[in-house]
Amino acid sequence: MSHSVGQVAGFAGVTVRTLHHYDDIGLLAPSERSHAGHRRYSDADLDRLQQILFYRELGFPLDEVAALLDDPDADPRAHLRRQHDLLTARIERLRKMAAAVEHAMEARTMGISLTPEERFEVFGDSDPVQYEDEVRERWGDTDAYRQSRERTASYTKDDWKRVTEELDALHLRMADLMSAGAAADSGEAMDTAEEHRLFITRAYYDCGHEMHTCLGEMYVADPRFTRMYEDIRPGLAAYLRDAIVANAARHGG
Amino acid sequence: MSHSVGQVAGFAGVTVRTLHHYDDIGLLAPSERSHAGHRRYSDADLDRLQQILFYRELGFPLDEVAALLDDPDADPRAHLRRQHDLLTARIERLRKMAAAVEHAMEARTMGISLTPEERFEVFGDSDPVQYEDEVRERWGDTDAYRQSRERTASYTKDDWKRVTEELDALHLRMADLMSAGAAADSGEAMDTAEEHRLFITRAYYDCGHEMHTCLGEMYVADPRFTRMYEDIRPGLAAYLRDAIVANAARHGG
DNA sequence: GCTTGCACCTCACGTGGCGTGAGGCCCCAG
DNA sequence: CTGGGGCCTCACGCCACGTGAGGTGCAAGC
Numbered sequence: 001m002s003h004s005v006g007q008v009a010g011f012a013g014v015t016v017r018t019l020h021h022y023d024d025i026g027l028l029a030p031s032e033r034s035h036a037g038h039r040r041y042s043d044a045d046l047d048r049l050q051q052i053l054f055y056r057e058l059g060f061p062l063d064e065v066a067a068l069l070d071d072p073d074a075d076p077r078a079h080l081r082r083q084h085d086l087l088t089a090r091i092e093r094l095r096k097m098a099a100a101v102e103h104a105m106e107a108r109t110m111g112i113s114l115t116p117e118e119r120f121e122v123f124g125d126s127d128p129v130q131y132e133d134e135v136r137e138r139w140g141d142t143d144a145y146r147q148s149r150e151r152t153a154s155y156t157k158d159d160w161k162r163v164t165e166e167l168d169a170l171h172l173r174m175a176d177l178m179s180a181g182a183a184a185d186s187g188e189a190m191d192t193a194e195e196h197r198l199f200i201t202r203a204y205y206d207c208g209h210e211m212h213t214c215l216g217e218m219y220v221a222d223p224r225f226t227r228m229y230e231d232i233r234p235g236l237a238a239y240l241r242d243a244i245v246a247n248a249a250r251h252g253g
Numbered sequence: 254m255s256h257s258v259g260q261v262a263g264f265a266g267v268t269v270r271t272l273h274h275y276d277d278i279g280l281l282a283p284s285e286r287s288h289a290g291h292r293r294y295s296d297a298d299l300d301r302l303q304q305i306l307f308y309r310e311l312g313f314p315l316d317e318v319a320a321l322l323d324d325p326d327a328d329p330r331a332h333l334r335r336q337h338d339l340l341t342a343r344i345e346r347l348r349k350m351a352a353a354v355e356h357a358m359e360a361r362t363m364g365i366s367l368t369p370e371e372r373f374e375v376f377g378d379s380d381p382v383q384y385e386d387e388v389r390e391r392w393g394d395t396d397a398y399r400q401s402r403e404r405t406a407s408y409t410k411d412d413w414k415r416v417t418e419e420l421d422a423l424h425l426r427m428a429d430l431m432s433a434g435a436a437a438d439s440g441e442a443m444d445t446a447e448e449h450r451l452f453i454t455r456a457y458y459d460c461g462h463e464m465h466t467c468l469g470e471m472y473v474a475d476p477r478f479t480r481m482y483e484d485i486r487p488g489l490a491a492y493l494r495d496a497i498v499a500n501a502a503r504h505g506g
Numbered sequence: 507g508c509t510t511g512c513a514c515c516t517c518a519c520g521t522g523g524c525g526t527g528a529g530g531c532c533c534c535a536g
Numbered sequence: 537c538t539g540g541g542g543c544c545t546c547a548c549g550c551c552a553c554g555t556g557a558g559g560t561g562c563a564a565g566c
Contacts, residue, residue: 507566508565508566509564509565509566510563510564510565510566511562511563511564511565512561512562512563513560513561513562514559514560514561514562515558515559515560515561516557516558516559516560517557517558518555518556518557519554519555519556519557520553520554520555520556521552521553521554521555522551522552522553523550523551524549524550524551525548525549525550526547526548526549526550527547527548527549528545528546528547528548529544529545529546530543530544530545531542531543531544531545532541532542532543532544533540533541533542533543534539534540534541535538535539535540536537536538536539536540
């Protein structure tokens with residue numbers, strides 16, 4: 001059951017040109033060509049296309065999509081989970097924007113005017129330079145810091161947006177686990193902690209379990225981190241730390 | 254209280270280059286220049302920038318953003334309302350995508366495989382050519398049809414996506430009014446009907462109240478339309494028709 | 507057998523929304 | 537008077553395609 005470009009373009013809702021493009025850049029090469037040189041897409045190709053379109057919808061540049069999909073140690077379920085996380089994070093962002101619009105409407109009918117900072121806070125400053133100096137002071141001479149600098153150096157605004165969205169989604173999932181009454185050393189909580197660690201490894205620097213545990217301790221020790229997590233949901237800082245510790249113990253022994 | 258490019262870029266979360274670009278294309282020209290030729294943004298400019306960023310986030314190309322914002326008969330409240338509609342529509346879409354991901358996860362754990370059409374239906378085929386022939390048959394010799402052809406001829410995929418999203422949002426608002434128990438001839442329902450009419454005028458063709466009433470009647474008469482509306486919420490087709498009729502009567506006399 | 511039409515093919519240039527220097531001006535602090 | 541920070545104006549680069557132009561393979565109708 002193979003399909004032609006036109007058919008695939010039809011039910012995937014993209015143009016033929018797009019499929020040609022994906023073939024050109026090696027993102028989606030049809031697994032076969034007909035006698036006349038026509039592209040023939042197998043069901044596996046369609047699977048891949050669906051994944052591509054999801055990640056594209058979520059704002060990933062095509063080369064990163066290729067990197068994600070060609071990552072050998074990322075099974076299909078991991079992709080689906082990440083996509084779900086990203087979607088929920090984006091929904092959350094849009095809800096905040098909608099709330100901001102409502103706020104603006106109220107302010108307008110009441111005749112109140114807002115400060116510049118208030119106006120734009122919804123767009124998520126996500127200022128990555130916020131604690132720059134202090135971070136360098138504390139961690140400047142470590143490998144992790146250098147790696148982090150290297151990887152994040154080429155991050156664009158959009159990259160930062162996606163990274164923070166994904167992190168938000170992870171925090172939200174952890175908070176939901178907590179609210180649902182799952183123990184911090186339950187399988188699900190530890191799995192989420194492990195994903196948190198892998199995310200840091202992907203986005204910032206190689207984060208082993210030991211390093212991860214340090215991070216967890218910092219979340220409850222440093223009031224700024226604590227507050228950030230408590231703002232997401234009360235009790236989350238400690239819960240996250242416990243889940244991280246439990247996960248490290250699981251992998252350690 | 255005027256601000257420099259750097260400051261504005263700072264709290265708006267955009268780059269200086271972006272502001273330069275918006276100045277170049279005439280989308281956001283700072284209302285003043287300093288002695289040294291430096292851009293100075295007033296509070297009104299910030300207002301406009303906020304609107305720009307909202308519409309941009311929602312996927313509008315910049316020239317359309319300019320058209321929307323420079324539209325003389327669109328007050329600020331209309332913008333806020335439209336933005337809110339678009340946001341809710343987008344949230345709805347993302348929720349459906351998230352549901353599709355969950356569905357895919359289930360299917361995978363169950364070991365079921367999906368048909369190509371099933372796989373991609375979430376991306377919203379939104380096939381605008383669906384009833385093309387029949388539409389031409391019934392309306393081909395009217396002015397409205399010709400206008401509609403002209404306006405939609407240059408619509409891209411993205412344009413269609415936004416149009417359907419906005420329409421969905423309107424339907425959803427109407428459905429919520431109905432569910433909340435508002436009468437079809439209440440002020441809010443009529444206002445929403447009026448927005449529906451204006452939307453059609455913007456997106457497709459000049460739709461007067463008479464024409465609008467015809468549309469409303471068709472929604473209850475043609476089973477395909479009826480079903481579409483009933484799928485959104487039971488009773489919506491008739492409710493929408495009534496609201497349209499009431500709104501036309503209000504403007505007629 | 508011949509043409510008509512359709513879906514496909516391969517270049518190859520165009521476009522939108524900026525990113526990213528290059529080179530220079532203004533102004534204040536040391 | 538020299539350095540540095542923030543601003544300025546070109547002007548070229550990039551990504552994800554859109555949009556022809558010009559040609560091929562194949563089934564259907566004349």
